[in-house]
Amino acid sequence: MTKLIQYEEAGPEVRAVYDAIKAARNVPDVNNFWKAIAVHPPTLRRTWESLSEVMGRGSLDPLTEEMLYLAVSAMNGCAYCIASHTAAARARGMTEAMRGELLAIVAMAAETNRLAEAYAVPIDQAFLDQD
Amino acid sequence: MTKLIQYEEAGPEVRAVYDAIKAARNVPDVNNFWKAIAVHPPTLRRTWESLSEVMGRGSLDPLTEEMLYLAVSAMNGCAYCIASHTAAARARGMTEAMRGELLAIVAMAAETNRLAEAYAVPIDQAFLDQD
Amino acid sequence: MTKLIQYEEAGPEVRAVYDAIKAARNVPDVNNFWKAIAVHPPTLRRTWESLSEVMGRGSLDPLTEEMLYLAVSAMNGCAYCIASHTAAARARGMTEAMRGELLAIVAMAAETNRLAEAYAVPIDQAFLDQD
Amino acid sequence: MTKLIQYEEAGPEVRAVYDAIKAARNVPDVNNFWKAIAVHPPTLRRTWESLSEVMGRGSLDPLTEEMLYLAVSAMNGCAYCIASHTAAARARGMTEAMRGELLAIVAMAAETNRLAEAYAVPIDQAFLDQD
Amino acid sequence: MTKLIQYEEAGPEVRAVYDAIKAARNVPDVNNFWKAIAVHPPTLRRTWESLSEVMGRGSLDPLTEEMLYLAVSAMNGCAYCIASHTAAARARGMTEAMRGELLAIVAMAAETNRLAEAYAVPIDQAFLDQD
Amino acid sequence: MTKLIQYEEAGPEVRAVYDAIKAARNVPDVNNFWKAIAVHPPTLRRTWESLSEVMGRGSLDPLTEEMLYLAVSAMNGCAYCIASHTAAARARGMTEAMRGELLAIVAMAAETNRLAEAYAVPIDQAFLDQD
Numbered sequence A, B, C, D, E, F: 001m002t003k004l005i006q007y008e009e010a011g012p013e014v015r016a017v018y019d020a021i022k023a024a025r026n027v028p029d030v031n032n033f034w035k036a037i038a039v040h041p042p043t044l045r046r047t048w049e050s051l052s053e054v055m056g057r058g059s060l061d062p063l064t065e066e067m068l069y070l071a072v073s074a075m076n077g078c079a080y081c082i083a084s085h086t087a088a089a090r091a092r093g094m095t096e097a098m099r100g101e102l103l104a105i106v107a108m109a110a111e112t113n114r115l116a117e118a119y120a121v122p123i124d125q126a127f128l129d130q131d
Helices: A012-025 A032-037 A041-054 A062-076 A079-091 A096-118 A125-129 B012-025 B032-037 B041-054 B062-076 B079-091 B096-118 B125-129 C012-025 C032-037 C041-054 C062-076 C079-091 C096-118 C125-129 D012-025 D032-037 D041-054 D062-076 D079-091 D096-118 D125-129 E012-025 E032-037 E041-054 E062-076 E079-091 E096-118 E125-129 F012-025 F032-037 F041-054 F062-076 F079-091 F096-118 F125-129
Strands: none
Touching (some): A012 A041, A032 A079, A041 F041, A062 A079, A062 B096, A062 C096, A079 A096, A079 C096, A096 B062, A096 B079, A096 C062, A096 D041, B032 B041, B032 B079, B041 C096, B062 B079, B062 B096, B062 E096, B096 E062, B096 E096, C032 C079, C032 D096, C062 D062, C096 D062, C096 D079, D012 D032, D062 D079, D079 F096, D096 E041, D096 F079, D096 F096, E012 E032, E032 E041, E032 E079, E062 F062, E062 F096, E079 E096, F012 F041, F062 F079
8 A cells, every 4th residue: 555665766856865864864774654755755855854953953862852752653643653763762762661651651641631621621820921 | 611629628538639739749739730620539639649650750850751741732732731731841941942842843743643644654674573 | 703603694594403403402592513513504404413313312321422422522622512512411410420430531541542552552362353 | 563461471560460450350361451561560550550440430330431431442543442442341231233323423523523623613601601 | 353244245224325325436336434334324324425415515626525535534544544535536636746745734734733732822813803 | 821922022033934924925924823933943944944845836726735734723623723724725715615615524534534443444455456
């Protein structure tokens, strides 16, 4: 069902992005995510540029960034995203204990988010007073 | 629409939880979230106990925990949760630059999660081989 | 921002549906939901017919039906839907204790749903063997 | 990809929870859900304790509870959760007709929830006046 | 796990809907979606009638309708729905370039929707002034 | 709660984006969305650049693009996004009949998406055979 564009069959625009990803990450090949979105080269290029800019900016360390990405992916229940960002977070130092705590927080937040909306909790004045 | 249980009108089971929250957080009063779910005392007590256990476990530092909570809340679009966990994360040291980067990651993850599912990306063998 | 179509200004197609709702529910006026979707009369009519058919079918009692509706609305975080279906469920006999337990189940399901997806739990053979 | 902790390889903390689940449900083995979250023993224990407390409280009968759980799982599109809670609800008496009506309500609620939010329906005063 | 009702084993109510779908779409058999929901014949009939009414109304052309359906399915991450509505949109003329742009818009909307909610953007007066 | 950055108080990086938006859209001021995300200038710039690239590409006409954006926003239940993209779609020619049909499709897709996932419909071979 899903067409994956391999380097050999890719046009120059796609190859340029693949080369950039491989260089930035020091890997021999790009993940399936990139090969799948390469069916639309402008999306491939824009997504890579945007992701490169968002990740690794300086205020947050790379591990925290990947754990945030994993938390959102877990919330969305995106199986591919959970698998790939679990791997990426582990590569940056996420231990099994950290993963367990991270997923516990995601699940707990899913629970309290529901309670806050189901009970229509009004926002505290102190929170409204912050910017 | 939303009934908020104030300390003065609360029964002993609710007061005990309010006292525990105030002591643990060193605050003079509990937030509206707790006052709203107190209409069902078992939910109040269980939520506080569960949250106390999930947060502050040791492998993740308190700021990272709050940022993960905020990331999930932002993904869910829960207005109350975003407001309260933004305040909590700031209290633990989240700067405006960190908040900006965090929300950029959440939004970017929302985007790439959609692409991964819309293109039905098959999970890479390397990801399947991890536990 | 939202146009609400009052009975007096409504055309015959809309009035016919309003009359049907008022008769079926024995109420003097329809809720804002119907007045809002009446800007597109085919949606008003189709939604009322579909809802009439789905609710009150015989295998499930009216209170259970409304509680299921409320559970989905709470999961979606739809403020209007939570408010209106809380009222409807109360009118059919939902006590405050039942509401508290219902919302606790919704929130708990939100939590375990996240864990099931985050840990990519494979479906048990016994579940696959059911129809 | 997913590590499942079998009883034989489990430590005492995990075994104690497995034993409690098997005793409470009178089953020879626990489902994959528990074996998967057992990679993080505190999550296993807390989830079981929380679920035990939420389910079977007295105001709602066990079948209604399971149907509410199934409704939320269907709304979330969690394949594992749908499979396991369909089985659990059937074990408590959900007939095929009841399942059909339940899923029709979930789907219909998904539809009207979207309409209520898309048309930005203001909450009726009568709903605001309830607690 | 999923029971699919084939024409041969179907009762008259289900056969009538299958016949209507095959006639309307000029196809030799119905898709799995219809065979699955046919386990609850009232849902089969109601869904087909409702869908027939919603699609092909006159103000929107059939291709635009299918692309809107695909956009929602992609947002929901419903794998079956993405696959079936991609096929349907292609049959109505969606080119690969159009698909690429559609999915880019869906993903981009997912991103800006998160930003709008995370930053709690107040609605502009000009938008409030429209109906 | 939400800080909106007005042109007068904005730094040069923010002003440059505001100027670009005003020029591209021929409007005297930017919407609140831009003023809110301007608290993090890199997000403001990146979002504008990305949105400019995604919208108006050639294969899809501007009205279809805005209707797709509105469909996703309606699915997400993002009140701000629904309001702003309704206005934008109207400015590009969306009639009230088109809006009514669009929202009916979104709501109907929300319903059938739930049925497809709740019944765990297997993807038809014909859909798997497409790219």
